[in-house]
Amino acid sequence: MGSPDPDEAIAGNFVGAPDPYDYATYNLLSHVAFMLACDPERMRLLVVEDEHKLAGVLKRGLEEHGYAVDLAYDGEDGLAMATTTPYDLIVLDVMLPKLDGLAMCQQLRAQHSHTPVLMLTARDAVDDRVAGLDSGADDYLTKPFAFRELLARTRALLRREGRSKDPVLRVADLEIDTVSHEVRRAGKPVELTTKEYAILEYFARNPNRVLTRTQIAEHVWDYDFVSMSNVIDVYIGYLRRKLGDDGENRLLRTIRGTGYQLRAAPA
Numbered sequence: 001m002g003s004p005d006p007d008e009a010i011a012g013n014f015v016g017a018p019d020p021y022d023y024a025t026y027n028l029l030s031h032v033a034f035m036l037a038c039d040p041e042r043m044r045l046l047v048v049e050d051e052h053k054l055a056g057v058l059k060r061g062l063e064e065h066g067y068a069v070d071l072a073y074d075g076e077d078g079l080a081m082a083t084t085t086p087y088d089l090i091v092l093d094v095m096l097p098k099l100d101g102l103a104m105c106q107q108l109r110a111q112h113s114h115t116p117v118l119m120l121t122a123r124d125a126v127d128d129r130v131a132g133l134d135s136g137a138d139d140y141l142t143k144p145f146a147f148r149e150l151l152a153r154t155r156a157l158l159r160r161e162g163r164s165k166d167p168v169l170r171v172a173d174l175e176i177d178t179v180s181h182e183v184r185r186a187g188k189p190v191e192l193t194t195k196e197y198a199i200l201e202y203f204a205r206n207p208n209r210v211l212t213r214t215q216i217a218e219h220v221w222d223y224d225f226v227s228m229s230n231v232i233d234v235y236i237g238y239l240r241r242k243l244g245d246d247g248e249n250r251l252l253r254t255i256r257g258t259g260y261q262l263r264a265a266p267a
C-alpha cells in the first residue's frame with residue numbers, strides 16, 4: 001500500500017462520476033468557479049424569471065460580463081432569496097407564478113429593501129410600466145429586449161446605486177475609499193488585503209446592521225461558500241488587529257449567536 005493519492009480519494013467520493021474525464025472537467029469547473037467567486041468587486045444579481053430558457057440565457061450572459069447571478073423561477077422563491085441575500089440588483093419579470101413581479105417588488109419595498117429592481121414587462125403598455133414603477137421598480141424593459149440594452153440598464157442602475165457618487169465611505173473614524181481601496185482610521189492609513197478590504201467595505205455600506213457570517217460569506221465569496229463561518233471569524237480577527245480595534249469600545253462588535261456589527265459611533 002502506497003500513500004493515498006489525494007486526487008483519487010476525492011474522485012472516489014465524487015458520487016456518480018467515476019469516469020476520470022468527468023472528474024477532470026468537474027475539477028476544472030470548480031477551480032474556475034472559485035477564481036471567479038474570489039473577486040470581491042463582483043456584483044451579485046438575482047434574476048427572477050419563470051421561463052427557464054430565458055432565465056438561463058440571462059444568467060449565462062450576465063455571468064460572461066462578470067456578474068455573479070442567482071436564479072429564481074417564481075415570485076415566492078424570488079422574495080425569499082431577495083430578503084436573505086444582499087443583492088446588488090434584481091432583474092424581475094412581471095408575470096410570475098405564485099407571486100407576480102409587482103407584488104414581489106411591493107413586498108420587498110415594504111421590508112425597506114432599497115436593492116435596485118429592473119422590471120421586465122411583457123407588453124408595451126403604459127399602464128404596465130406605470131404599475132411597475134409604482135410598485136417600487138427603478139427601471140423597466142419591455143419584452144422582447146436586446147441583451148445589450150439589459151446590460152446597459154444594469155450598469156446604469158448599479159452606478160446610480162452610489163458607487164460613483166461619493167467614493168469615500170465614512171463610518172465613525174473610518175474612511176474607506178471605494179475606488180482606490182485606501183482605508184484610514186483616525187486619519188492613519190491601514191493596509192488591508194483584498195479580502196479584508198471587501199469585508200470592511202461591506203460593513204461600511206451597512207453601518208449598525210448586524211451581518212450574519214452567512215451574509216458576509218455570500219457577499220464577499222459566493223453562494224456556495226456558506227459554511228465558512230470560522231473563516232469569517234479569522235478575517236474579522238485580522239481586521240480588528242489591523243484597525244487597532246479592541247477593548248470595550250470596539251467598532252466591529254461580535255453579536256453573540258448572530259454575527260457582527262460595525263457601529264457608526266464608538267460608545
Ligand code: CA
Pocket residue numbers: 049050051093094095096
Ligand atoms: Ca413570465
